[in-house]
Amino acid sequence: MTFKPARLLTALIAVVAMPAFAQNIAVVNGKAIPSSLAEAAVKQVVAQGQEKDSPQLREMIKKDLITREVMMQEAVKRGFAKDANVKAQLEEVRQRLVVNAMAREYIAKNPIAEAEIKAEYDRFKAFAEKEYHLRHILVDSEADAKAVIAKLKGGAKFEELAKTSKDAGTAAKGGDLDWVNPMSFPKVLIDTLAGMKKGEVAENPVQTQDGFHVVKLDDTRAAKLPTYEELKPELQQSLVQKKLLAYQDAVLKKAKVQ
Known part of the structure; x- marks a missing residue:
């Protein structure tokens, strides 16, 4: 088929225009x-x-x-x-996007090494190799907690005293917290459990943000731990967050805040 000049020019224009339209x-x-x-x-x-x-x-x-x-x-x-509220929200989103872009670049240039993840897994295994079956009685003050401990030493039943616990969720169950992993414990509770035997009540109350706990260790058992490969993504993300927090702290220290 032979194009006439006018038709050929039209075809060439169409070919050139297509990418721009696309x-x-x-x-x-x-x-x-x-x-x-x-x-x-x-x-x-x-x-x-x-x-x-x-x-x-x-x-x-x-x-x-x-x-x-x-x-x-x-x-x-x-x-x-x-709208003023819309502008404020847009600025918040803008800041978040810009900071997140910087964080992604920082992690890309400072990646988490495989050895770091393995070391974190080893720490996790050493820390979480046991599960604990606990009971507790939560009270407002250290004096109240020590009074409960004294009653227990005098022969009172833990389950009965637990009915007065501030923790309504466990009070009716004799203070039973069921089996728990120490990964969720505050350090002060971990230190307390380290010296306890099965069936014992802690000599001293354990203070947390909720109040004072009288703690009883019912039993322990070996924990069923996830494999390295199963836990690797979570550990890696945790290490990324720690690295970003350290970077954030370093930047904050350089800032002049008045």
Whole structure:
């Protein structure tokens, strides 16, 4: 087929114009929605494992972006973009996005080493190799707690005294906390349990933010621990958070706050 000059020029213009048109998924009231927004949304959804990349997903995202743009234009037209509360929230989001971008770059340049994760797992194993079956009686003051301990030494039943505990959830069960892992314990309780035998009541009350606890150790057993591979993602995330907190503290120390 032979093109006449005018038809050939039209075809060439169409070929040149197509990439520019493909850069946008739609134009809403004269404002273009770039295809890069849709591509980013597709990647995010697919990365989260919610959906697979498909024509249906892309069409759904396209409709969502168009709807969002239409509603945004309407909100701006009605003056909501100038609302003081909206501006404050936008600034908060802006700060969070910028700081998160910096944090991601910091971790990318200072990654958590495999040896660090393994060392953290070893610490976890040493710390959580036992589970404890505990009972407690929670009271307001150290004096009240010592009075309870004195009654127990005098022959009173722990289960009976537990009925007066401030912890309503365990008071009716004789103070029974069931089997618990020390990972959830405050250090002061761990130190107390270290010297106790089965069936014993702690000599001294344990103070936490909730009050004073009279603690009884019913039993211990070996804990069923997750494997290194099972726990690795959680340990890695914990180490990332620690590293970011240390970085945050270092930056704060350099700041001049008045």
